[in-house]
Amino acid sequence: xxxxxxxxxxxxxxxxxxxxxxxxxxxxxxxxxxxxxxxxxxxxxxxxxxxxxxxxxxxxxxxxxxxxxxxxxxxxxxxxxxxxxxxxxxxxxxxxxxxxxxxxxxxxxxxxxxxxxxxxxxxxxxxxxxxxxxxxxxxxxxxxxxxxxxxxxxxxxxxxxxxxxxxxxxxxxxxxxxxxxxxxxxxxxxxxxxxxxxxxxxxxxxxxxxxxxxxxxxxxxxxxxxxxxxxxxxxxxxxxxxxxxxxxxxxxxxxxxxxxxxxxxxxxxxxxxxxxxxxxxxxxxxxxxxxxxxxxxxxx
Amino acid sequence: xxxxxxxxxxxxxxxxxxxxxxxxxxxxxxxxxxxxxxxxxxxxxxxxxxxxxxxxxxxxxxxxxxxxxxxxxxxxxxxxxxxxxxxxxxxxxxxxxxxxxxxxxxxxxxxxxxxxxxxxxxxxxxxxxxxxxxxxxxxxxxxxxxxxxxxxxxxxxxxxxxxxxxxxxxxxxxxxxxxxxxxxxxxxxxxxxxxxxxxxxxxxxxxxxxxxxxxxxxxxxxxxxxxxxxxxxxxxxxxxxxxxxxxxxxxxxxxxxxxxxxxxxxxxxxxxxxxxxxxxxxxxxxxxxxxxxxxxxxxxxxxxxxxxxxxxxxxxxxxxxxxxxxxxxxxxxxxxxxxxxxxxxxxxxxxxxxxxxxxxxxxxxxxxxxxxxxxxxxxxxxxxxxxxxxxxxxxxxx
Ligand SMILES: Cc1ncc(C[n+]2csc(CCOP(=O)(O)OP(=O)(O)O)c2C)c(N)n1
Ligand code: SF4
Ligand SMILES: [Mg+2]
Numbered sequence: 001x002x003x004x005x006x007x008x009x010x011x012x013x014x015x016x017x018x019x020x021x022x023x024x025x026x027x028x029x030x031x032x033x034x035x036x037x038x039x040x041x042x043x044x045x046x047x048x049x050x051x052x053x054x055x056x057x058x059x060x061x062x063x064x065x066x067x068x069x070x071x072x073x074x075x076x077x078x079x080x081x082x083x084x085x086x087x088x089x090x091x092x093x094x095x096x097x098x099x100x101x102x103x104x105x106x107x108x109x110x111x112x113x114x115x116x117x118x119x120x121x122x123x124x125x126x127x128x129x130x131x132x133x134x135x136x137x138x139x140x141x142x143x144x145x146x147x148x149x150x151x152x153x154x155x156x157x158x159x160x161x162x163x164x165x166x167x168x169x170x171x172x173x174x175x176x177x178x179x180x181x182x183x184x185x186x187x188x189x190x191x192x193x194x195x196x197x198x199x200x201x202x203x204x205x206x207x208x209x210x211x212x213x214x215x216x217x218x219x220x221x222x223x224x225x226x227x228x229x230x231x232x233x234x235x236x237x238x239x240x241x242x243x244x245x246x247x248x249x250x251x252x253x254x255x256x257x258x259x260x261x262x263x264x265x266x267x268x269x270x271x272x273x274x275x276x277x278x279x280x281x282x283x284x285x286x287x288x289x290x291x292x293x294x295x296x297x298x299x300x
Numbered sequence: 301x302x303x304x305x306x307x308x309x310x311x312x313x314x315x316x317x318x319x320x321x322x323x324x325x326x327x328x329x330x331x332x333x334x335x336x337x338x339x340x341x342x343x344x345x346x347x348x349x350x351x352x353x354x355x356x357x358x359x360x361x362x363x364x365x366x367x368x369x370x371x372x373x374x375x376x377x378x379x380x381x382x383x384x385x386x387x388x389x390x391x392x393x394x395x396x397x398x399x400x401x402x403x404x405x406x407x408x409x410x411x412x413x414x415x416x417x418x419x420x421x422x423x424x425x426x427x428x429x430x431x432x433x434x435x436x437x438x439x440x441x442x443x444x445x446x447x448x449x450x451x452x453x454x455x456x457x458x459x460x461x462x463x464x465x466x467x468x469x470x471x472x473x474x475x476x477x478x479x480x481x482x483x484x485x486x487x488x489x490x491x492x493x494x495x496x497x498x499x500x501x502x503x504x505x506x507x508x509x510x511x512x513x514x515x516x517x518x519x520x521x522x523x524x525x526x527x528x529x530x531x532x533x534x535x536x537x538x539x540x541x542x543x544x545x546x547x548x549x550x551x552x553x554x555x556x557x558x559x560x561x562x563x564x565x566x567x568x569x570x571x572x573x574x575x576x577x578x579x580x581x582x583x584x585x586x587x588x589x590x591x592x593x594x595x596x597x598x599x600x601x602x603x604x605x606x607x608x609x610x611x612x613x614x615x616x617x618x619x620x621x622x623x624x625x626x627x628x629x630x631x632x633x634x635x636x637x638x639x640x641x642x643x644x645x646x647x648x649x650x651x652x653x654x655x656x657x658x659x660x661x662x663x664x665x666x667x668x669x670x671x672x673x674x675x676x677x678x679x680x681x682x683x684x685x686x687x688x689x690x691x692x693x694x695x696x697x698x
Contacts, residue, residue: 039502039505040502041502051511052511054510055511056510056511056512056513057510057511057513057516057517058510058517060510062505062507063505064505065500065501065502065504065505065507066505066506067368067371067500067507067508067509068507068508068510069367069368069394069509070394072360073360073361073364073391076360076361076362076364076365077364077365077367077368079326079354079365079368080324080326080354080364080367080369080370080372080376081369081372081500083324083326083354083365083369083374084324084368084369084370084374085372087324087350087352087369087374088323088373110358110361111360111364113357114356114361118354118355
C-alpha cells in the first residue's frame with residue numbers, strides 16, 4: 001500500500017489539531033465521514049470522546065456547524081435541527097448525529113428509536129470503540145463478550161464481560177429503517193460510499209462504524225488500521241448494508257484468525273483458547289446467518 | 301381586532317403558541333397539560349398553524365429538540381407538567397446554558413408517589429436553579445399575555461434565556477375564562493420573526509458548547525447568565541409597557557401589589573392562590589382589617605428590589621407556599637426572607653405551607669392565615685413555619 005494514494009475527496013472539513021489520542025480510530029471515522037458529507041452538514045455530538053476531541057473553547061477542529069448536546073439526546077437533537085430547517089424550507093443540508101456506542105446502544109437508544117420510528121430525515125452514526133472511553137474504558141452494551149474493561153475487571157474471581165455485544169444494526173432493521181450499514185475505518189472508500197447512500201435517503205439512516213481505540217483496547221497506536229482490518233477479515237465485524245430490508249454482505253477472500261485478533265489486544269489477553277473457541281463459534285454462526293438473510297432478502 | 305373567547309388556560313397557551321408563530325413544537329402528553337399539545341396538533345392539522353410538530357418519545361427529548369431547533373434559529377414551544385418537567389431537568393440546564401430562548405408552558409402539578417395530578421408548585425420550584433425565567437400566572441388572560449411577552453423579551457440578543465410560564469393544574473389549566481385573543485397581525489406587529497445572528501449555519505460554521513476549562517470562560521459564561529437575568533428583570537417591565545401600549549392591556553411588573561401599600565399585614569403568594577386572596581382581602585378590608593396581598597409573578601428573575609419596597613412598611617408578612625423544600629420550609633418563604641434580610645426594614649415573617657397536592661385553598665383558609673398574622677402583629681408567640689389544614693393535629697403530624 002505504501003505510497004498509493006486513496007481516491008478520496010480532497011476536501012478536509014476536520015482540521016488538524018483535534019485532541020484525541022494517538023492512533024484513535026474514531027478520528028479516522030470522522031474525517032472520512034465529513035469527506036463524504038461535504039460542507040453543507042450540521043453535526044450534533046453528545047458526551048463521548050468526540051465531545052472533547054474538537055478542542056477546547058474557543059478552538060474547534062470543525063469546518064462545519066457543530067453543537068454539543070447531552071449524552072442521551074443525539075437523535076432528539078438532530079430531530080430538532082431537521083424540524084427547524086424544514087420550518088424555514090431549507091432542504092439541501094445533511095443533518096448528522098454522531099455518537100459513541102454508549103451514547104447510542106445504551107443511554108441514547110430511546111431517543112434513537114423515537115427518531116427512526118418517526119421517519120426523521122437525518123443520518124445517525126455510531127462510532128464504535130466498544131466501551132465508554134471518554135470516562136475511562138467502562139463496559140457498554142456494545143462491548144464484545146470476553147472483554148476486560150474497568151467495570152468488567154478480571155480478578156481472582158474472573159468477571160470479564162459475559163454478555164454478547166448488542167447488535168444495533170439489527171435493532172435498526174427491526175424499526176424498518178430505510179438504510180442501515182456497518183462500515184470500517186480500514187475501508188474508507190466503502191465507508192464514504194455508505195455515507196453518501198445514507199445522505200440520499202429520504203428518511204432516517206444509521207451507520208455503525210468500527211473504530212478501534214488503542215487506549216481502551218490495550219494495543220500500540222500504530223496498529224489501529226491493522227486491527228480494524230483483521231476484525232472484518234475475521235468476520236467479527238462483517239461489512240454489510242440493509243437497504244429497505246434487503247441485505248448485502250461484502251465478501252472477502254482474505255481471512256484472519258479470531259484468536260490472533262484477540263491476542264493482539266490487552267483487553268482479551270486473559271481469555272483461554274477454549275473461551276476464544278466458543279466466541280469464534282458464535283462469530284461464525286452470526287456470519288452464516290447474515291449470508292442467509294442476504295439470500296433470503298435478495299430473493300424476495 | 302381581538303376576539304373574546306371563552307377558553308381554558310391550556311387552550312389559551314395553545315392559541316398563544318400559534319399567534320406567536322412557534323415554528324417547531326416537540327410534544328409529549330401528560331395530565332393536565334395534554335390538551336395544550338392536542339390543540340396545537342389540531343391547529344397544525346387544519347393548516348391554521350405552520351409549525352413542525354414532533355411527536356417525541358419523551359419530555360427529555362422534547363426539550364433536547366427545542367434546544368437544537370432554537371440553535372438552528374427558529375422559534376420553539378413546548379408544554380409539560382410535573383413528571384415531564386422533572387424528567388427534563390438536565391435539558392433545562394442545557395437550554396439556559398446554550399442560551400436558547402425556548403418558551404414552555406408548565407402546568408404546576410404534584411409529583412408522585414403517591415400519584416396526584418393536582419395543583420402543586422414542587423415541579424417548577426425544583427427547577428429553580430436551571431437558569432430559566434419563571435413566571436406564575438393567575439388568570440388565563442395572563443397566560444396569553446405572558447407567553448407573548450416572554451418571546452419578546454427572551455429572544456433579545458442580550459437576553460437569550462428560556463422561559464417557563466406556569467399555570468396551576470386544573471384551577472387554571474382546565475378552567476374556562478373570557479380571554480381577549482388578539483388577531484395575528486396585532487401579534488406580528490409586536491413580535492417580529494426570530495432571526496438570531498448566531499446560529500448553526502453552514503455558511504458561517506461555528507461550534508457550540510465546546511469544552512471550557514476552569515481557568516477560562518466557563519465561569520464567565522455562567523456570570524453572563526446571571527447578567528441576562530438582571531437585564532430580563534428590567535426588560536420584562538419595559539416590554540410590558542410596550543405591550544400595554546400595543547394591546548391596550550396592562551401586564552404590570554414582576555410583582556402585583558393588591559391593597560398592600562397601606563396595609564400592616566401582608567400575605568405574599570403566587571398563582572391562583574393570589575386570586576382567592578384578593579377576594580379575601582376585599583372582604584376583610586370591608587370589615588376594617590388592615591390586610592393586603594403581594595403576588596409574586598416572576599420567581600426568576602427574583603424581584604428582590606420590588607419586594608423590599610412593597611414589604612418594608614408591613615408590621616408582619618406571611619408567605620404562602622404551594623410547595624415545600626423538605627428539611628427546611630417553603631421555597632418562596634426562604635426567598636422572601638432572603639430578599640428582606642439585608643433591608644433596613646425587616647418585618648417578622650411567617651411561612652405557610654398550603655394546598656399541597658391540590659388540597660383546596662379556600663377563602664376561609666386564607667382568612668385563617670390573616671387571623672394568624674394579626675395575632676403575630678399583636679405580639680403573640682408564633683411558629684416560623686406552619687403546615688396549614690393538615691388532617692389531624694398539626695403538632696402531632698409535625
Ligand atoms: C447523563 C450522563 N451520564 C453520564 C455521563 C458521563 N459520560 C460522558 S461520556 C460517557 C461515555 C461515552 O461512551 P460512548 O458513547 O461509547 O463514547 P466514547 O467516549 O467511547 O467515545 C459517559 C458515561 C454524561 N455525560 N451524562
Ligand atoms: S480513548 Fe480511544 S476513542 Fe477516545 S480519543 Fe482515545 S483512542 Fe480515541
Ligand atoms: Mg464508546
